[in-house]
Amino acid sequence: MAISKELEKQKPKTRRDSLTLIQAINDGLRVMLAEDANTLLLGEDVGKNGGVFRATDGLQEEFGSNRVIDTPLSEAGFVGAAVGMGLNGLRPIVEIQFLGFIYPAYEQIATHVTRTRTRTMGHYNLPMVIRAPYGAGVRSPEIHSDSVEALFTHLPGIKVVCPSNAYDAKGLLIAAIEDPDPVLFLEPMRLYRGERVDVPDEKYSLELGKGNLLEEGSDVTVLAWGAMMPVVTTAVEQMKEKDISCDVIDLRTLYPLDKDIISESVQKTGRVVIVHEAHETGGVGGEIISIINDTSFLYLKAPIERVTGFDVPIPLFSLENDYLPTDERVKAAIQKVIDF
Incomplete structure (x- = not known):
């Protein structure tokens, strides 16, 4: 599969071994957690277990349980908690185990996450990322394979991003975490452990909103x-x-x-x-x-x-x-x- 033209142009001083998409996401999360003590992860099984797909594997051990937080089984609860975190100077990154599990949190997203900047007339912004694996092709049970990105593109106030390869995944994830406003970051689980591509060791970002x-x-x-x-x-x-x-x-x-x-x-x-x-x-x-x-x-x-x-x-x-x-x-x- 062809990959981003940015990869052909960029010649970083150092490269790690080629990465799968899931490894690149883990790498991007590690880079941002190391850079900013206000950045944290929360979600079901993201800590001790490293996430259902191991996207957060090793991060709690490296950064501690106050930065990589295992939550109860309550999408509405921990997305709502992330809103409060973002409004008080933190940069929460929320993992929804599967996009089909996001429905209980839709009320929080539609009424709070997407409206903070407007509701406060620009006095507050909400720097948070919601990560979610999506899509069919891996033989998941019912509700695990939904592809409902259109539900969120109809909500002004949140960007919706979807990478297709490891290089783009790391660059877009870093850009999403640094964005001052909310981002829904969709991860195609069918590609998680597919093609490997070279991914720079260092931090880099790809502009959101650009094909x-x-x-x-x-x-x-x-x-x-x-x-x-x-x-x-x-x-x-x-x-x-x-x-x-x-x-x-x-x-x-x-x-x-x-x-x-x-x-x-x-x-x-x-x-x-x-x-x-x-x-x-x-x-x-x-x-x-x-x-x-x-x-x-x-x-x-x-x-x-x-x-x-x-x-x-x-x-x-x-x-x-x-x-x-x-x-x-x-x-x-x-x-x-x-x-x-």
Whole structure:
């Protein structure tokens, strides 16, 4: 899979061994905990157990139980506690074990986390990060595999970020922790222990709200994020056999969306395929289409195609692969906009 162009440009003095996405997240958390004593972690099993996916492995031993805090099983409770921490000079990083477990905390997020700056007329900000593994593909039980990022892109006041590789994960996580306002940081658990890439030892950050052009082409713009990036890159590589080349864009931030990178690519290619594993109805793909209609409608050579999950609850085990977008579905969508 292609990785961020920033990685090709940056030549740090030191590198560690290549990391998986989950290792890069652990590394980013360690960097920020070491830098600022006001930064802390809290969530279910993040301390002694190192998190359900071991994202926080070793951090409580290194930084102590006052900085890496095991909480009760109460998402509403510890997200609410993090609000108070953030308002009093701390930088809390909250782990939700799975995105599907975030629903009890939605009230706290919608009524407090996202509204602090507005409610106080700019006198207070809330520097907190909510981390959450999301998505299907790892054979999890019910509610563990939800991909409901669109619920949060409809809440002004919180940024929504989703990396697709280890290099981006560390850089975006550091930027999220340093952001003065709340960030929901979505981690595609399907990619946690996938491809390894070189990740600098030192601290670095990637700008939130900016997409990344992974590959340049002239025929079709393909937009995706998170766990769909390997699916897209596989499909695009196979379409080269038909002499079809694509702009491949990893959006990385879902709110705010990078309107410039979307419109510039669409105005070049005139054809668009949007890929996301969330349900089609109400998905972020619909908002991307609105941006294209606003900025680039007259450049379109074909109707926009979406390849998404279906409008059903995420199915269990044996049907999970039938729910998820595949490279074959992406290739069919690319061919459809070419043939129109």
